[in-house]
Amino acid sequence: MSKIGVFVCHCGENISRTVDCERVARASEQIRGVAFATDYKYMCSDPGQALIKKAIREYELDGVVVSSCSPHMHEKTFRKAVEEAGLNPFLCEMANIREHCSWVHEKEETTTRKAIELVRLMVEKVKRNVALEPIRVNVTKRALVIGGGVGGIQAALDIADGGHEVILVEKDPSVGGHMAQLSETFPTLDCSQCILTPKMVDVGSHPNIKLYTYSEVEKIEGFVGNFKVTIKKKARSVDIDKCTGCGECQLKCPSKKIPSEFDRGLKNRTAIYIPFPQAVPARPVIDREHCIYFTKGKCKACQKVCPAGAIDYEQTDEYVEEEVGGIVVATGFDLYTVGEQGPYPDYRGYGEYGYGEDPDIIDGLQFERLASASGPTGGAILRPSDGKEPKSVVFLKCIGSRHPSKGIEFCSKICCMYTAKHTMLYKHKVHDGTAYVFYMDIRSPGKGYDEFVRRAIEEDGAVYLRGRVSRIYRSGDHLIVKGADTLSGAAVEIEADMVVLATAVMPQPGIEGLFQKLGISYDQYKFANEAHPKLRPVECATAGIFLAGACQGPKDIPETVAQASGAASKVQILFSRDEMLREPVVAKVNENTCIACWYCLEVCPFKAITQKEIRDRKGNLIKRVAEVNPSVCTGCGTCAATCFSNSIDLAGFTDEQIYSEINALMAVGQDLFPEPGKEEGESPDEQAA
Amino acid sequence: MKYQIRLTGDNARLTREINARCGVDLTQCYQCGECTAGCPMTPEMDAGPTKTLRLIQLGMEDALFDLNTPWLCASCETCTARCPNDIDIALVMDVVRQMARLKGKKIPVKQPRVFQDVFLKSVENNGRLYEPGMIAFYNLRSGDLFHDVGLGPKMLFKGKLPLLPHTSGNREKLREIFRKAEAFEKEAGKETSREAHADPGHGSGSDT
Amino acid sequence: MTYAYYPGCSLKGTAIDYHTSAMALAERLGIELKEMEDWVCCGASPIHQRNPALASGVANLLLSLSKGISPQVAVLCAACYHNMKKAEVEMREDGKKRSEVEEISGIAFDPEVRTRHFLDILDKDYGLNALKEKVVKPLSDLRVACYYGCLLSRPPEIAFDDPEQPTIMERLLEAAGAETVSWSHRMECCGASHAVPLTHAVLRLVNDILQSARAAGAEVIACACPLCQANLDMRQAGILTKFGVAHNLPVVYFTQLLGLACGATGKEVMIEKGMVSAAPMLRAKNLL
Amino acid sequence: MEESHGTEAGTERVDQETTATSWEPRIVAFICNWCTYTGADLAGTSRMKYPPYVRVIKIPCTGRFDPLFMIKAFERGADGVLVSGCHPGDCHYTAGNYNARRKYTVFKDLLATLGIDMDRVRFSWISASEGGKWVDTIKHFTEVIRGKGPFREYREMIDVG
């Protein structure tokens, strides 16, 4: 027989104005299993709490129902008080008779009756509550950062500077990401390489950072505080410990006609190559697809010339395992390809612009390379077709973005700004040229951003036309751009020497594979989802995994860096303790009844359930059952509601508890049917009501 | 300025009416101008498709029916194919033409309307198009008596113009379809107009 | 291969050369185009400009005439194709539209029926390789500008090739040995639906198209629509008067060129019907 | 024979129910802790008013909702059942509410064959900031249930069974 205490709060007059609190207390006394009930003006006040503690001791209560405000308001307060009186805090529940009753109903008989019912329901639940212990989890204080763009670099440096080890995994031969490709950056027009290169060098030399370039995450197991990661180090064919980075090999390599990824096809590279001079590590890699030795079996010119004997054709992919406690995902973005054969087959290209077949129609990153002092033209703006200086350049914004019929509805956020930047860079280099911009809106909210765009228009004379372009075609030496200026209502035709398309920011192609390995969710475009768009913007819903940069959605550098530092600090919060405590509202499997149908595995949004093998002492397999990892389970209860054999239940919200609430609810007032548990003795609170 | 916009709660009515008639949502047009940019007829048009859609969005019925734009539209569907919001602008133009006719509006540019009429009359009469008859009739109705007369004899000489109209055994059936379609459109026109007047908002959507 | 053939009004009048050459070509390829009986006019552009429901109703009547021949309806005219295909797709995908149209036309829609442009038939059903085998007189040294105009691939829902960058005509003509030029105006509208009422506007459009084709070095324009052909061909005289530009660029049907390549005579493909004759140029190249 | 007897008895009782002034609609609301519960709290802090016939059972997430709860509630005399959680995409547990929807779609036909009048069941999405929507939903649903009267059919049926 339970001994429950019920404490009815008046909340000054907030409750007692419409609810007869005294009567609620009296009626509660009558409920089977209630050992003590009282009412008081302010339950959460010190005397109120003292009253509860005293009653617990005096009546040896084994459960408490505080009938007052919303649990969101004071559940913590009362559970703490109960704990101080020596009772397990999870044996205390609240009946919400303020927000859900006194405040929303008139002073009527039914209102008090409802309050009594709400108490009764909680009493029935608390009777079935069990003492729960918070879950403790160990924390491995090493972090994994995936992606070595500016986001990943910043996160890695912050965590490393905080004194923790970091594993940084980058799929390309060098860190740097897209920022390394940029010329100068808005809104200050400082040189991208100048501000990024020192950070890249730091990452390469920081004692707390272990850098895996040309590597990918192969497998992830475990949970917050205890991840086990398998990393695939792709065969570089160069022993980077022996290699001095002298570059002799690239000079001699006869396979020279490979479009450089770094220069976005505006320049060629060799089969053995260091992607760009400031690369970290500044070590080459052999692109086996284009290497003559690997494709035809003959050449080895690089090996012959290498003074360090670093070339190793026999190298194979290598797998290493690392244990980490927290993960930062910083895999960045890619640009929408205008060409039909892009990495996003779902998105229709722009046939009306010639699918980017014309060499003088380029994208924003190609323009960055043209404008970059270290780029293929040494920073001179020259059009790709014939190397002439273009006197009229047309910039088209929102290409791919904000274009529902092409499958993309979002705004890419950075292109308004970088297009303004491009017009300035162009004007600073081609004084007698004109930059035209077709725009739908100018989105420049940010410190100094709108001023920047105004400068492009007012000081550098960029001609902004509000409208989209319908068609681009070549006519002799020029490209004819047919657009509209919707402000004047007129169609516009421009003879352009070069056209720059501000194409949409998209996630890295195929990135969902990684997200699935991590068990984090992503949106329809395959951008990673944050736990809450406003209040938890750097965390994933999956504990221990954090986001930095454009993998979450279009972002510029300041935002990427801010988020990266935020993610780093979240990781350090995680690492600030040796073990973590978690609320014990988690699911548990009854191994005796589980029939191994694995439905729960399928529905669990957090991959908290795994298959467990039960073996006898000789090691023979007896059966397989589901097993919940309490450190990963968030307590959503989906599995419990799904299991057909009722073998999985959620602590704090068990089937028994919920059914008892349903039963209790209907027992008051206008009860038509006999209570199923009648023989237990009917409570006389109807008379009281 | 010829027109001023006065926004009352009633302005969305025209959009609703046209939405209902063509099964597209014109509030989706974000006035990007892509349709105008690609339209082959803009040099002759007074407004162009983008502005036409804007007048509809703002409920400016008088201004809309004053436009020559819908009548100059060549039905090439370039706009429809490229609209970022998948709006069938060519169909909107058809619907505006049709509404003008059903509502008895004055047509701002005569020739395309006359051509449409004589063309369809010829088809309705013979089941098949009789070009010489149609052209002659068109010249008469449009008042441009000698339009393209030079081409006629040349084509006759090339054996490209038949001297007598062809008719089809399905002529009666075709006439019946003309009758029914006309009646259907009239009824649909009345209904959508009524609905557009009645419905005050964009549906009161329930999420259950 | 038997198709229910819908010629439409033009092919029996102003575009008799298109009809005749297509028949000659089909015969040589062993494709049977069986004309449907008692067909009526599809109404071209004016019909939906006046009343979209009427256009669909008539199209449904036309589709129903294929019964007894083949559910595959072969069409040569782009305007007919556009009207019929649009109605067909609409009826197949939208149940409400379908019952409306069935009500208006008094005819049940057969969802099996497929409107096919002859280009599509040659490409997909017949195949480029089979066509190559039938070529007896390759169109060597002939630089052709393939003109698609607007209606053949718009809206994208009815297109049988990439709606913005179709290559189907180029592929066919190249299979017959011709050289095709890359030019800017292959998809621009020639304004054919306004050829009569708004001639001045149409002259501007046609002039731009011809200019673009000539600039690309084309010797002849190939098209797949009687309205385009008539417009591009017949308006050259008007352009000379209005803009003082003499284009003198023959405009022929792709079927005429393919017919010649497959061994048909000039007479069989009615090559001399154009206002700007292609005959002298073809003769000079030994293709006639 | 027995069946018709049952029906008659039920009808009698229901007649009393409907004529008696004491009949009040009984609505059970299974609502998620994060969104709708908080939304209902907001209705309270904003002192909005709604009819007092709804009884809330808090669950962590609509994903925890088991259609059997609904059956139980009807069995115990509920006249209407409301299930409410976060808007799609807002779920605190990422996908709990999707799962709830999916399950509901699967079970809908089954529930109907069990004799449950699906008009007495309502799913909705009410976020933590939609106090007004909570109030409207309760008001509206209460009216619907009032209009339908007590859910005698189901109780009769299980009575017979």
Ligand SMILES: Cc1cc2nc3c(=O)[nH]c(=O)nc-3n(C[C@H](O)[C@H](O)[C@H](O)COP(=O)(O)OP(=O)(O)OC[C@H]3O[C@@H](n4cnc5c(N)ncnc54)[C@H](O)[C@@H]3O)c2cc1C
């Ligand atoms: C044309 C253009 C101009 C711009 N100009 C400016 C400017 O002037 N000012 C400004 O503030 N911003 C500018 N930006 C935006 C800026 O480039 C981005 O904000 C920034 O690069 C985002 O950094 P990131 O680290 O999130 O992503 P990225 O730079 O894309 O880096 C991601 C890194 O992750 C790696 N990676 C991807 N997938 C994996 C994987 N599976 N495993 C391991 N590694 C992986 C990639 O190789 C890459 O190195 C511009 C962008 C463009 C396109």
Ligand SMILES: Cc1cc2nc3c(=O)[nH]c(=O)nc-3n(C[C@H](O)[C@H](O)[C@H](O)COP(=O)(O)OP(=O)(O)OC[C@H]3O[C@@H](n4cnc5c(N)ncnc54)[C@H](O)[C@@H]3O)c2cc1C
């Ligand atoms: C009309 C409006 C609508 C908005 N809607 C949205 C929305 O829908 N979504 C959204 O994401 N954002 C919205 N915002 C923006 C949002 O309000 C801000 O982003 C957010 O409040 C910023 O938080 P903060 O802590 O930086 O500043 P604040 O909210 O301004 O807090 C600063 C605090 O510091 C205190 N303080 C100031 N000076 C001192 C001092 N010298 N010593 C001690 N304390 C000091 C102030 O009293 C204040 O409490 C909206 C803003 C406005 C104006």
Ligand code: SF4
């Ligand atoms: S030549 Fe040898 S040492 Fe020099 S960069 Fe190449 S691999 Fe390294």
Ligand code: SF4
């Ligand atoms: S072996 Fe390969 S990488 Fe080395 S030089 Fe030859 S082609 Fe270049």
Ligand code: SF4
């Ligand atoms: S940032 Fe500007 S250019 Fe880029 S998608 Fe948004 S509005 Fe268009």
Ligand code: SF4
């Ligand atoms: S309660 Fe939710 S998170 Fe926990 S195991 Fe079940 S489904 Fe997974």
Ligand code: SF4
């Ligand atoms: S759903 Fe239930 S029975 Fe099936 S595996 Fe999970 S716990 Fe076991």
Ligand code: SF4
């Ligand atoms: S369909 Fe009409 S409005 Fe649209 S582009 Fe063609 S001519 Fe212009």
Ligand code: SF4
């Ligand atoms: S293209 Fe579409 S969205 Fe753009 S202005 Fe035209 S109708 Fe509006």
Ligand code: SF4
């Ligand atoms: S997440 Fe939702 S349905 Fe799941 S708990 Fe939230 S609030 Fe609810």
